[in-house]
Amino acid sequence: MHLTRRQTLAALALVAGAAGLPGLGAAQETAGVAEMSLGDPNAPVTLVEYAMFTCPHCAVFAQEVLPKIKENYIDTGKVRLVFREVYFNKPALWAAMIARCAPEDRYFGIVDALFARQQDWAGQASEQAMLEKLYGIGRQAGLTNAEMDACMQDRAKAEALVAEYQKNAAADGVDSTPSFLINGKKEGNMPYEEFAAKLDAALGA
Template sequence: MIKKSTFTSLIVVLVIVIAISSFFAGSYITNLTSDKITKSDLDTAISKLESKIGNTAKSNVQPNTPPVKISIDDDPMKGDPNAPITIIEFSDYECPFCQRFYVNTLPLIEENYINTGKVNFVYRDFPIQSIHDNALPASLATECADDQGKFWEYHNMIFDKKSTWEKIDGANLLQEFEQYAVVLGLNIEEFNACLESGKYLDEIKKDLQDGRDYGVTGTPAFFIGNDELGYVELKGAQPFESFQKVIDGMLRH
């Protein structure tokens, strides 16, 4: 019997292959009939696909529509709270595309916009339990790390260690999360008590409900803007250039 996680991975791969072949049928078929497709080839194709999706999303934005307000709630923020532009991410720690954004795009946003005081970045939880069994425990663990002032450090470690913890379940999963807390120097008794009690379950449920109210159906989903200008939504692990165009356009206002 195929495990649920394995079946999901197969579906994701199939969707990616179909999508890429739809956009790049000529070159993709040529590669299939000649040489093996390398990981580099696939990454390049996915990046081009994401760029096309990003351009399509931006072309559908109507500049004269009334501003849409998106709440940052009381969720963790990276950067200057008074920055003119806010990026709100709804994310699932077990989502491969969320990890892709974390690895490839977030560092460039940090370097060019967050560290320069132009943008702040808010993380909101959107664990999709129907396909990611460990996403909710990962969100709970990270919220518990936030209790001790280590949200972003734990957030980074969760994404960095994703290939390990996503394969674990039950008590072993909690022990794995405990080890990350040890590495970060957290008070382990407090961390474990927080995690085992499900202290932040209601907070995560609120993030989920808010996301649904804003039309979020998958992760990652981003809202870029402020209350005056409204927010532009970007869907998926889009390349830095997609964010750059939206942010620079808003900064010119």
């Protein structure tokens, strides 16, 4: 199913100039932006991940490293993961808008699909084709075109998301993806074995 010209233009207008993000500084109101997380809120270690849906290294982490962290640390109650979206470009924001269009209990399923199929949707030559692929992922998650139209045309939500991202990234000194904080200490990307060692150290193991 193809997006109509109206749908495409609405989505493009929503994040026009997203690369520069003019006028969306840290002072922008960010009420209503839900923090997305996995694991026990009272876990002794908090792992914050800053990731962008168009970032290839983020996709590798999502598919090769995170499942092991989830199995050994998040699902066992040792670590809570806080996932923070980064918007260095328009498609990254579009993908986030689709992911957040669904109920929160479906968010991480869409995130997994966005990373697993990143080359398919993010590699499209035109923005129209990219949006069509994103809508396809949304439909597989149970969203209707009408629901996604409403989400993609919600400029106030887009501005709130961007402002929240800018606020957090500035506070944590994040300028690349993926970036991580382990109990507040900034870390770069690394193989699972190094993550495990740092998480164990934070746990006092």
